[in-house]
Amino acid sequence: MDSSVSVRDLRISYGALDVIRDLQLDIAPGEFLVLLGPSGCGKSTLLNAIAGLIDVSDGEVWINERNVTWDEPKDRGIGMVFQSYALYPQMTVEKNLSFGLRVAKHSREDIDKRVARAAEILQIEPLLKRRPSNLSGGQRQRVAIGRALVRDADVFLFDEPLSNLDAKLRVDLRVEIKRLHQRLRSTMVYVTHDQIEALTLADRIAVMQGGAIQQLDDPLTIYNRPCNLFVAGFIGSPAMNFFRGRLEEGADGVRFRGQGIETPLAGYDGDTALLPGREVIFGMRPEHLLFDQDAVGRPGQVEAVVELEEPMGADSLVWLTLGEARLSVRCGSGRRYRPGDRVPLAFDISRASIFDAETERRL
Amino acid sequence: MDSSVSVRDLRISYGALDVIRDLQLDIAPGEFLVLLGPSGCGKSTLLNAIAGLIDVSDGEVWINERNVTWDEPKDRGIGMVFQSYALYPQMTVEKNLSFGLRVAKHSREDIDKRVARAAEILQIEPLLKRRPSNLSGGQRQRVAIGRALVRDADVFLFDEPLSNLDAKLRVDLRVEIKRLHQRLRSTMVYVTHDQIEALTLADRIAVMQGGAIQQLDDPLTIYNRPCNLFVAGFIGSPAMNFFRGRLEEGADGVRFRGQGIETPLAGYDGDTALLPGREVIFGMRPEHLLFDQDAVGRPGQVEAVVELEEPMGADSLVWLTLGEARLSVRCGSGRRYRPGDRVPLAFDISRASIFDAETERRL
Amino acid sequence: MSDPIHPRGAKPRHLTPGRIGLYAFLVFAAAFFLLPFYVMVVTSFKTMPEIQQGNIFSLPSKLTLAPWVTAWAKACTGVNCEGIRVGVLNSFKIMIPSTFLSILLGAINGYALSFWRPRGGNLIFAVLLMGAFIPYQVYLYPLVRMLSMVSLYNTLPGIIVVHVIFGMPVMTLLFRNYYAAVPVDLFKAARIDGGGFWTIFTRVMLPMSGPILVVAAILQVTGIWNDFLFGLIFAGRDHLPMTVELNNIVNTTTGTKAYNVNMAATILTAMVPLIVYFVSGRWFVRGIAAGAVKG
Amino acid sequence: MKPLRLRRLSAQAALIPTWVIVIFAYLGTILWTIRISFTSSGILPKYDFVGFEQYERLFRSARWIISVQNLAIFGVMFIVGCLVLGFLMAVFLDQRIKGEGIFRTIFLYPYAMSFIVTGLVWAWILNPTLGIQHAMHNWGWTSFSFDWLARGDRAIYMVGFAGIWQSAGLVMAILLAGLRGIDEDIWKAARVDGIPTWRVYISIVIPMMSGMFVTAIVLLAIAVVKVYDIVVAMTGGGPGISTEVPAKFVIDYLFNRQNIALATAAASVMFVAVLVVLGPWLYRQYFRKERRAA
């Protein structure tokens, strides 16, 4: 078996409540896996179980081909970075980095070497003598990563390491973590509920809900071919536009009709055959809607009313109403739209997603 | 004079330290003004001065043509929403909303009417009997807005009302605030350090730094024609790419040369004439760089090396190195780039910004 | 669990030596803390001869309730033989308003110092902090003079004022720290809602001061209830608290001291604070967490 | 010119009672005390001036010297003992144990009881002819000897011991609150780092709880400087004058020995000592921080 971290039949319960049920997960060596999901879905619990910080109720955890289910965290070859940084406040950065090594009675030179290396990688050499309270958020985060680095961990675990930072810093540190991964090639498991982080960082994303993994795939697949309604709705900002309706037999093949929309579905990139008569939910991402000039002359073109435009610099978000439905469209920042404008709209079926209304699975 | 809020010669100091110096600001009735700037630049201080929560050291504050410099906050016709929500923890939502009215001894019916109206606007009717501790972040924020609503304030002041919320909720509430503004048409002053919020919400943005307003303009102008280096760098995510160099006389008019780039500047949309010999900083936003296919055959085309690609679903960020310079490009999510790929790159001069290296002002 | 090489499922739990040591320590510590109380209780049920003969740790061979009756209603001090019950009502009359007022004043101080930052606020706080370190007795003399100047000496309001004075440093400290942790935005919001000094205090700040009020109340109730010196000097003959009576009984030197009566009287006197601790101990730790963190 | 603002006025008005108390009861008393210490007053104040006479006498007095020494011994033992025992109890109570509420109440109750009698009970328990030694002898262990309370050179330690018994629970409550406030992630980080629990407490948790320790130390220090009841109840200052403390010195001279000048001199010395020893520290704790936060 070739996997760096492997979780088998995992069950974790607090009292009578199963927080995680029968979870399976295999992470390849050097892989960057992101656990993504709404608050309370069990991401941190899973991560803590891998780290050995909470006892599992059932199942096994393997790290580097070794069954570590009952091992102490320090013996698992992991490093962990926490959302609140969890730096030791009274120690200098250097002490923070070396504390674990000192306790483990590493030699002075070894400690110095490792700290120096981590500091160099993270570019925190000038900060080594400072206390955490005198560091900025980004610097603290780096020190927290450094603490995992000096341990020569095979597996890095991150629990929402960026969510306490402001937007600008988040972008910068995201890139840094990505570079770090490219440089170290260690296995990384990264918990977040920010989908941009997940999309940009992950080799594979595990989308979780209610203690179970909904979809485990690479970012583009997750984004473009979400396996069910939950994943589709959860990923993407603003969220995918959904329309309820049913499949109908039309002249040009199967058509979708509902909420004031009628469009042929030719070119749909689906997993199963589209059977007419089925109740479905038709989903389009804001950037995959054809809008204004682009929409003119397309099949299934409709007219929508502008409710609001949000310029975002590089592009704009336009919020529209279409019958009772409200939807958002992302478009270039060329023309400005005023509330009340009527604009043509069409669908790029090749990028749509259609879900069974009952099972909520992608068709 | 036709302005709703007007700040004249404002100076605010803590002890010997001037936090705000000689600040002038006029806000038109019904305008949505955003105060944007890095942490500690004095945004909250300015807002608090308008609200009357801190004493000004010098200058005047006018609201609705009335000098309110020494008025109590409650007499200024303002409502304010805070980052931490600042809901009264021991009161129900209804009590929270009506507290100000009860203090001002409004009649029972009047209070009920106003609360009902605010609750309806914000769709928090079902929450009226709950305590803040039993509300989600978004709901709390709505209640906080409601507290300003019931006061029939002419001017709404927001101090980073969304920064405690997670990304998804932030998008939703942003739209809600925008709708609220369209519906009420009250004057709103909104503090944030999130530029997306600023760009999407504002009629005009005041970019602040070090207690002074750097630029006060509508969002697109701020984004496309930043008046100085600070504004250019502060707005946009990822940040604008900058190249140091100098202007030179070329065959086809003035050219820019520096950091491995040489490009004619024909078509530059500038404020002043470009004089050869000047040290300048040449700035291009990631989405205005011409990349890959788009760049082929353009004047000043260069070749850059891919360092990292960050897919973000709708589009991708590609981080490149070009000589010693490192830059980012935003592009559609069609092709994927691998580290090490060599890709052509060119500049859309009509969207560039050029700054004097010394004064840092836009040319 | 059966195969140690392939651990699976929940880690087997052992009663580790550490855990045993932990309970051993706690039980041992509890025994240490209860020892004097145990001695008091058993002594209070013994007869005097048994106390004189026996071991202070042994259980009473014959249970007697007489000491309790005596302590409550019959013990003599001077010419009066009415036990400690005479002071109970006075103790309540002193404790309730004193506790209430000192907490109120402490809360007002903490609130004003944290949010309004009035001129001289730091001076007030500094003086109170220093004043807390001076033995009370040093204040007696000038206080007697001052109170008699305003005709409060030896009156119920007088003793209440004294308790308020001496409760002020710690009360102010507690509330100042507590309010320092309250987001200042809350205060600003209330100002915009039109609240003045008192409106914000009574309708916003006080209602959210639950945890610290509990701590303050516990400290003040115990402190004031157990006070003897101020009660003796400032309360006046008609308002002597039961601790004065307790002192008279305990320090009274009957031929052989009635230790059983003394113990019963002490336990009876301590009843009120003990009940307060018992009922609100849970909130005490929470309240301290809320109020004293900032140091 | 700024107009006078009403809100400031109401804040000032609300503090009037406090100002009155601070000025008269505290500042006034302190100044009066210092003034009297330079007079030859007996039982009643006399406003003459005798220079440092009382101070000279004070520092010639063996009892005062012993009192100060005892205060130091008691103070160190009491504060350290309360902190150590209180911390241990807090740590052990924080281990998700059964019956936490009962243990907590047991540890706290001594603080609720007046020392008039609990001091007496301690005096019994420690008295060689009544207490533990006697009980041990009764039970056959006749070589057992524990007579520290009766020995002039050791009695003060027993006073400290009883003091610890009384106040350790309060420290426990404060520190328990502190422990409960420590970020769970710190514990996790330390476990991942492989740091033994005791080491985490010593190197990380204790430094993190410095705020709580400060609160505890301030409360304990106040108790130390004022220590009186406990000595009176347990030893009355004896054997001899071996357990005398400054507060008792002040009180004895104030009313019994009818020399308020000497008493106020002693009080002034205590006050100045507190000012010098604790003043800068208190200033740092309570004022400098505030300025930075503001």
Next chain:
Amino acid sequence: ADKAEVIHWWTSGGEHAAVMEFEKAFDAQGGDWVDAAVAGGGGDAARTDGINRIIGGNPPTAMQFNTGKQFDELVSNGLLRNLDPLAKEYGWKDKINPVLLNAVSVDGHMYAVPVDIHSNTWLWYSPEVLKKAGLEPPKTWDDLLTDLAALKKDGVIPLAQAGDAWTQVLTFYNVLITQGGKDLYMKIIKDHDVDAVKSPEFLKVAETFGKLRDYVDPGMQGRQWNQAIALVIDNKAGFNFMGDWAKGEIDVNKKVPGKDVGCIPGLGHQTYWVGGDVFVFPKVKSKAEQASQALLAKVLLEPKVQLAFNEKKGAVPVLKDVSSEGMDQCAQKGLALLKSGDYVPSSDILITPDMSGSIQDLVSAYFTDKSQTPQQFVDQFAAIIGG
């Protein structure tokens, strides 16, 4: 009836019975005794309370003091009522024992009413314990030391001593007066004669007092005076130095002073060491209260009341012309000494509370610390007397 609030610290069993006599008599004559007993510390708490109330302008009607200088300063500040008119009316100056009259007078004016005469220091012993050990009651200090040594060998507590410092001071004065003699005592305590302190006689006193340290038991610390005498009463200890108020405890135990418990007024020079209690009457404004004071003062000194009170209190009446009839053996011995002029005023009468406090500190420190030598004691004593 007029209310009279009386502060005192008579709260023990014998004292309680005694003070009841005052109350009964006062109430019988139309007064209304409001009792304000404050126990503890040999009157510390009561004096603190009373003095503060006088200063605070809310004085009690009457207040107990020990005979002596405790209230001098109240007098010089004009806070106490001058009793001369009453004294003249009732002829007290002729009837009261002159030592006491002196003690309650300042500049010839009378400011307090003495109510009892105590001999502050007697040696009490248990005849039964001595008999068991085959010993005779001692006649001299050397006898005593021999007896103590013998008792110690027998495993009996030789000297029952209380832990409170003032009881140790009583023991010291007993040695000083009855071994050193009346003159030495007067030279040192009254005249503050440093040479007398440095004399060999005083060194001898210090040595004898120091030897007593060897005969106390480890239970001394924490023991109160009544517990100490109780040890003698219960035949658990041989000797105890205590004032004649110990008889109160003997009475309560249904024993007879002089028979069941032996009393010796002095081993060498038998001397009556006169002390006692007085009442002062703070100046009060209301006429009614002044009348109460007058009534109370009169009642306190009525012969009948004096007899009844002092019998219970174990003391001797302050009036000269009381008969010794019905008194116990010990009181009779005391009265005889009083009549023969073999008495000295107690130290409280002669020195300020301040100095007596310093002596107390020194004596108790010496008595409880065997490492201190008699010479050190003498030197420090000289420093107190001289400075």
